[in-house]
Amino acid sequence: MSIAAQSADLDYLHVADPAHFVDGSIFDIFKKLRRDDPVHYCADSALGAYWSVTRYEDIMTVDTSHNIYSSAAALGGIVIDDAIQNDPDNDFQLENFIAMDQPRHTPQRKAVQPIASPPAIDSFKDLVRERTARVLDSLPEGETFNWVEHVSIELTVQMLATLFDFPFEDRHKLVRWSDIATASEGSELIVDQKARIAELMECLEYFTKLHNQRVKEDPKFDLISMMAHDPNTSNLAPQAYLANILLLIVGGNDTTRNSMTASIYGGSKFPEQIERLRADRSLIPQMVSEVIRWQTPLAHMRRTALQDTELGGKLIKKGDKVVMWYLSGNYDTDMFTDPERIDLDRHNANRHMSFGFGIHRCLGLRIGELQLRILWEEMLDRFKSIEVMGPPSRVHSNFVHGYTQLPVKLTRF
Numbered sequence: 180m181s182i183a184a185q186s187a188d189l190d191y192l193h194v195a196d197p198a199h200f201v202d203g204s205i206f207d208i209f210k211k212l213r214r215d216d217p218v219h220y221c222a223d224s225a226l227g228a229y230w231s232v233t234r235y236e237d238i239m240t241v242d243t244s245h246n247i248y249s250s251a252a253a254l255g256g257i258v259i260d261d262a263i264q265n266d267p268d269n270d271f272q273l274e275n276f277i278a279m280d281q282p283r284h285t286p287q288r289k290a291v292q293p294i295a296s297p298p299a300i301d302s303f304k305d306l307v308r309e310r311t312a313r314v315l316d317s318l319p320e321g322e323t324f325n326w327v328e329h330v331s332i333e334l335t336v337q338m339l340a341t342l343f344d345f346p347f348e349d350r351h352k353l354v355r356w357s358d359i360a361t362a363s364e365g366s367e368l369i370v371d372q373k374a375r376i377a378e379l380m381e382c383l384e385y386f387t388k389l390h391n392q393r394v395k396e397d398p399k400f401d402l403i404s405m406m407a408h409d410p411n412t413s414n415l416a417p418q419a420y421l422a423n424i425l426l427l428i429v430g431g432n433d434t435t436r437n438s439m440t441a442s443i444y445g446g447s448k449f450p451e452q453i454e455r456l457r458a459d460r461s462l463i464p465q466m467v468s469e470v471i472r473w474q475t476p477l478a479h480m481r482r483t484a485l486q487d488t489e490l491g492g493k494l495i496k497k498g499d500k501v502v503m504w505y506l507s508g509n510y511d512t513d514m515f516t517d518p519e520r521i522d523l524d525r526h527n528a529n530r531h532m533s534f535g536f537g538i539h540r541c542l543g544l545r546i547g548e549l550q551l552r553i554l555w556e557e558m559l560d561r562f563k564s565i566e567v568m569g570p571p572s573r574v575h576s577n578f579v580h581g582y583t584q585l586p587v588k589l590t591r592f
């Protein structure tokens with residue numbers, strides 16, 4: 180094929196079509212873009228016009244230049260689909276600090292940042308271990324079950340309940356609210372915007388009750404208490420409070436869930452690495468970083484250009500939508516050798532992009548890593564093997580890069 184024809188092909192490429200993520204063809208698309216057109220413009224698509232940034236170094240430039248590239252909800256926010264933030268018929272806007280620029284972003288982030296401090300992490304450890312052990316002990320042996328439902332979802336929601344000190348028996352409400360907050364209209368989860376708002380108002384009511392209790396108590400290490408006792412977040416308007424609660428629920432939900440499933444699915448592709456882990460548990464933190472890189476649970480974050488600027492030799496115009504494809508940066512061979520492999524010897528595994536960089540770098544990354552580390556420790560203690568019994572089913576999304584099903588069968592020692 181001639182070079183001109185190839186470039187015409189690329190001109191019509193709608194990188195963000197969720198179908199590419201379901202069938203896995205996105206990896207070849209990213210490889211081609213990194214090589215031939217690393218800052219790629221799609222002039223027209225169902226999601227409008229947008230730039231795709233696919234090389235590690237260029238993504239890093241965008242993520243760390245918050246004065247040029249905005250996260251503001253009013254400009255479209257942090258995902259490629261403007262409709263989620265910017266529906267003109269939708270007066271129920273949920274603006275939280277991940278979708279704010281300076282100076283508003285940082286005071287609100289600081290209010291909840293202590294949740295990831297060493298003393299807070301220390302205070303969660305035992306409970307996370309106890310809950311992980313209980314879930315693993317309850318799994319059937321010798322019969323096929325869905326790892327996503329029985330382990331990844333269950334453990335993640337238990338952790339969320341821990342972080343909020345949320346009534347444990349009601350924890351499944353958290354999964355529902357997270358799913359509702361992110362579901363597309365017309366999906367099987369939610370009929371329309373009115374139904375979504377009704378359910379989210381229940382969420383607000385529930386969390387307002389918890390807030391009112393915490394205000395009267397001494398400060399402690401849970402997210403509701405931290406927000407209730409910090410002057411930057413104690414008097415938020417109801418919708419702003421709900422927005423931040425939903426950020427914390429959603430931020431820690433799909434991401435950790437899909438890393439837990441990737442631990443098993445990725446592990447099954449590289450069994451020799453699991454054998455090395457069995458022989459040397461000090462490699463577990465490296466395994467956790469590698470799985471999070473290999474999976475990249477959030478495929479992208481989006482920004483909007485605040486001024487005309489140049490990136491990778493291309494002119495980005497003020498107002499343009501710019502998509503940082505972390506899933507591509509994590510497979511950039513200029514940064515990671517043999518990126519398709521999960522490799523316990525990788526010298527720079529912790530330079531992965533899955534948590535982003537810059538002022539919005541993931542606030543919960545130590546919490547996510549803690550859960551995965553404990554999961555590995557408890558699995559290695561109990562299971563001789565976890566066999567993957569069939570291909571996984573994948574989430575239909577260009578944002579959440581994850582799984583709905585992974586059939587497995589396990590054998591205990």
Ligand code: HEM
Pocket residue numbers: 242276277278288342426427430431432434435438471475476477480533534535536537538539540541542543544546547548
């Ligand atoms: C493997 C697990 C996780 C992954 C891959 C992940 C990924 C990310 C990414 C990509 C960002 C945006 C970074 C950027 O724009 O530069 C982010 C932000 C954030 N994450 Fe996570 N996350 C994980 C776990 C968690 C957990 C457990 C929590 C919960 C407490 C959490 C809470 C947040 C919050 C609050 C933000 C917004 C930070 C800000 O805007 O300042 N995340 N995360």
